[in-house]
Amino acid sequence: MYHQVVSELIRSLKTVEIWLDKAEQHADVKRFDVGVLLTSRLAPDMHDFIYQVQSACDYVKAAPAWLSGQTPPSHEDTEQSIADLRARIRKTIDFAESVNEAQYTGASKRKVKLSWAPGKVIGGENYLLQIAVPNTYFHLAMAYAILRHNGVEVGKKDFLGPIDWVNV
């Protein structure tokens, strides 16, 4: 299951590139600097769009790393433009896709330590389903909501991304 679940997180992260296209188009039509969207937030004490994307990337990077016994590669939070965010997403996906199914062998027996939870560890399965999945979707959804709230024409299908339907 580890490889499949992480693959779906990767699939979801890829949808952000479509949102970025739509954000650029919207700013262009309305003639404002797209940077305004990148630093927008839903509440003054919430993080901005750039942070939400960085954070989603961090979970999509960390899950395959910890669950395959690796330390996640370090990606500094220096993004300021759409191009920077695209590069961040791509390097995240490149790493996450580099972890093949066999490398998740024993993932359920791993204990993961997180910097924000000192003195605690969590088992591999709970880490994946209680931390990595909800956090990835939380930050993706907040990024989506910031754009949507500001008029960018993203829709639920853009959030879900391509679905492997079977035609009948």
Add this chain to the structure above:
Amino acid sequence: MYHQVVSELIRSLKTVEIWLDKAEQHADVKRFDVGVLLTSRLAPDMHDFIYQVQSACDYVKAAPAWLSGQTPPSHEDTEQSIADLRARIRKTIDFAESVNEAQYTGASKRKVKLSWAPGKVIGGENYLLQIAVPNTYFHLAMAYAILRHNGVEVGKKDFLGPIDWVNV
């Protein structure tokens, strides 16, 4: 995996009851009718808080049903108050928790048909990971964002809910 993943969706849906507590407290302190929050939305052409909770409930109900070969119980969208929403969440959880691990046997071989995708079906695993999980978190996150945007003091920990840490 089916039982575990659905259990985590249930766990996440349960967190909404804490958000409702905080919404009630906020409306009380600020002296406004909590109903204002329930009909708030992030954009004029987005759905309101009540719909977001109903929709999250629907995915948490549908996944265990279809994946165990059952038709989901019908829950009408008639909720108007916090008490109504609590009842909706509870009947959703009661049903979802009634499906035990053994009932998911063969889930990966099931084909699921969805009303909004005529002429198509989807395999059990893709249904769970590409439809049920992202949609549940999408609607939960939108509900959370509506409250957060309107000043309710929910935080990320309220979104994640209880985590099965192991003390070291």
